[in-house]
Every structure is written in structure tokens, then in C-alpha cells.
Amino acid sequence: MRATANGIEICYEVFGEPGGRPVVLIMGLGAQMIGWPEELIGPLVESGHRVVRFDNRDVGLSTHFTPADGQAPAPSYTLDDMADDTAGLMDVLGWESAHVVGASMGGMIAQALAIRHPARVRTLTSIMSTPGPRVGQATEAAMTVLTAPAPQDRDEALARAVETARVIGSPGYEMDVERVTRVAAESYDRAFDPAGTARQFIAIRRSGDRTEGLRGLSAPALVIHGEDDPLITLEGGTATADAIPGAKLLTFPGMGHDLPRPLCPVIAEAIAELTGRG
Incomplete structure (x- = not known):
């Protein structure tokens, strides 16, 4: 499904029955909405939630800020703008407020949403994220794979996805190569735009630190x-x-x-416990 929100087009998908506790899932840098594991969404739906996932601006099937030939560079934006995208999607869905869950850059966007629009956020779940670019900085190996030159074709994109997962993934769990490859293939076929990911990365760098804003939150939160x-x-x-x-x-x-x-069922259970309180 598509919606016009905050002046852009947003591609989204909804799971669960109407009337369930509303949950917004926000993905991370360069990742499309299909990156959310079914093993997380399923338990959330089963525990009575209405779940929406969506493509952030500049990835997937949402609006890309690609400059036209001969025109000025693509407009810059920040995580605050991406938080306003999320609030705009909630407007389209008719959700005055929701339980907000963000992973990585999505956690940063979720934090910004809670700071900018506190009445819209019933609970906040921030996963593998940070309040600012100077906190929790990447290891050299992780930064190297993150900033490597963009793949030139589909095969290289799939191989890069597996390589990246080996570097930044979970050492305590066996990597699901089949799933990593499948999601990478689906993502490439939906929309391959490394420049869009670069613009998102710039947005993170331009957005500064959210620590003081977070200190003023009153919604129940899980990190x-x-x-x-x-x-x-x-x-x-x-x-x-x-x-x-x-x-x-x-x-x-x-x-x-x-x-x-x-870990997905455990994480889903922890989110459900939080939304029950919120």
C-alpha cells in the first residue's frame, strides 16, 4: 500500500486485526521494510497488536530524493524529517498514537519522534541504537564494511549482504545465509539505490545528539x-x-x-509486555 505523508510517498504494509494495539516498526540505514523478521511480526500480531512496517524515504518503494540530471543536489534532510514521515503515516492510518519500535537508525528516528511528538508515542522501544553519533561508535571492521564502495550488480549486492552480515551479525548465533540472501535479493529487485542509503547516512550525521531530549520523555521505554x-x-x-x-x-x-x-520471540514478548503497560 502507498500513502502520501509529510509531502512524500510512503510504501507500507499492515498486519493484524483492526482494533489491535497499534505498533509502528521503523527500519535502519539502507534497510527496507522487508528486513523485519516474520518471527518478530508474527508473535506481535498473535499477542493482539496491529503492526505497520514501511520503507523509509530513500529506500524501497517510498520516495527517493534522487536529483534530476543537471539539477541541484538532492535536498538534505535529518532524522527529524524522517520522524515526521512516521507521524504523517500514522495520520493516514488514523492512529493518534502508537507503540513505536525502531532498529538501528530506526531507533534514532523513533527517539526523534518521541521527542518531537510525545503525545503520539505510547511506548518507545529502541533496538541496537544510540542517542547520538558519538556514542557507541562502530569498530574499525564494521565501519569498513559499512563504507565499502557500492555493489555494481545484483550478484555483487547479494555477496556484499552476506559479507556484511558476517562482520556485523550475531557471533553467538548461526547466520541464516539463506534468509540474508533472500532479503538482499528481494531488496535489490524492489529498489537498488546506494545513493539513497548515503543520503540517510548524512541525515544521521546532521542530526546531532538526542540525549537532552530523551531526558524529557515520560512514555514507558525499552532499550x-x-x-x-x-x-x-x-x-x-x-x-x-x-x-x-x-x-x-x-x-x-x-x-x-x-x-x-x-531471539525474535523473546524480543516480541518484551515489546508486548511494554505495550501492555503503555
Whole structure:
């Protein structure tokens, strides 16, 4: 499905019965909505939630800010603009407020949404994220794979996805090569735009630190982080939890910068417990 929100087109998908507790899932840097594991969405739906996932601007089937030939560079934006995209999608869905869950850059967007529009956020779940670009900085190996030159074709894109997963994924869990490859193939076929990912990365860098804004939040919050995350190290999660009053910090040994299938039911249960309180 498509919606016009905050002046752009957003591609989204909804799961669960009308009337369920509304949950918004926000994906991370360069990742499309299909990156959310079915093993996480399924338990959320089964526990009574109405779940929406969507493509952020500049990825997937949502609006891309590609400059036209001979025109000025693509307009710059920040995570605040992406948070407003999310609020606009909620307007289209008729949701005055929702439980907001973000992973990686999506966690940053979720934080920005809670700061900018506190009445719209019933609960906040920030997964493998950070309150600012200087906290939880990536290891050298993770940064190297993140900033590698863009793949030139489909085969290279699939191989790069597997390589990246090996570097930043969860060392305590066996990597699901079949799933990584499948999601990479579907993502490439939907929309391959490395420049869009680069613009999102610039948005992160331009957005500054959210620590002081997080200190003013009153919504119940859950912070989830892998203890072996090389892309946003554990410091990012602890700093997020320390900044939000009353936030619960849940960490997992062996979890890196991904959502391992065996942990998805546990994470879904923790989110459901939070939304029950919110």
C-alpha cells in the first residue's frame, strides 16, 4: 500500500486485526521494510497488536530524493524529517498514537519522534541504537564494511549482504545465509539505490545528539541491545537507557547488529509486555 505523508510517498504494509494495539516498526540505514523478521511480526500480531512496517524515504518503494540530471543536489534532510514521515503515516492510518519500535537508525528516528511528538508515542522501544553519533561508535571492521564502495550488480549486492552480515551479525548465533540472501535479493529487485542509503547516512550525521531530549520523555521505554554489536556498540544502548527516565535495558550476549531468529520471540514478548503497560 502507498500513502502520501509529510509531502512524500510512503510504501507500507499492515498486519493484524483492526482494533489491535497499534505498533509502528521503523527500519535502519539502507534497510527496507522487508528486513523485519516474520518471527518478530508474527508473535506481535498473535499477542493482539496491529503492526505497520514501511520503507523509509530513500529506500524501497517510498520516495527517493534522487536529483534530476543537471539539477541541484538532492535536498538534505535529518532524522527529524524522517520522524515526521512516521507521524504523517500514522495520520493516514488514523492512529493518534502508537507503540513505536525502531532498529538501528530506526531507533534514532523513533527517539526523534518521541521527542518531537510525545503525545503520539505510547511506548518507545529502541533496538541496537544510540542517542547520538558519538556514542557507541562502530569498530574499525564494521565501519569498513559499512563504507565499502557500492555493489555494481545484483550478484555483487547479494555477496556484499552476506559479507556484511558476517562482520556485523550475531557471533553467538548461526547466520541464516539463506534468509540474508533472500532479503538482499528481494531488496535489490524492489529498489537498488546506494545513493539513497548515503543520503540517510548524512541525515544521521546532521542530526546531532538526542540525549537532552530523551531526558524529557515520560512514555514507558525499552532499550534492547546486543552485547556483541560491532556497528553500534553496547555503549549506545546503555546511553539511551540512561537518558530516558525509567527505561528498561535488555541486553543479549552473542547478539550483534541484527535480529537473530531465536531471539525474535523473546524480543516480541518484551515489546508486548511494554505495550501492555503503555
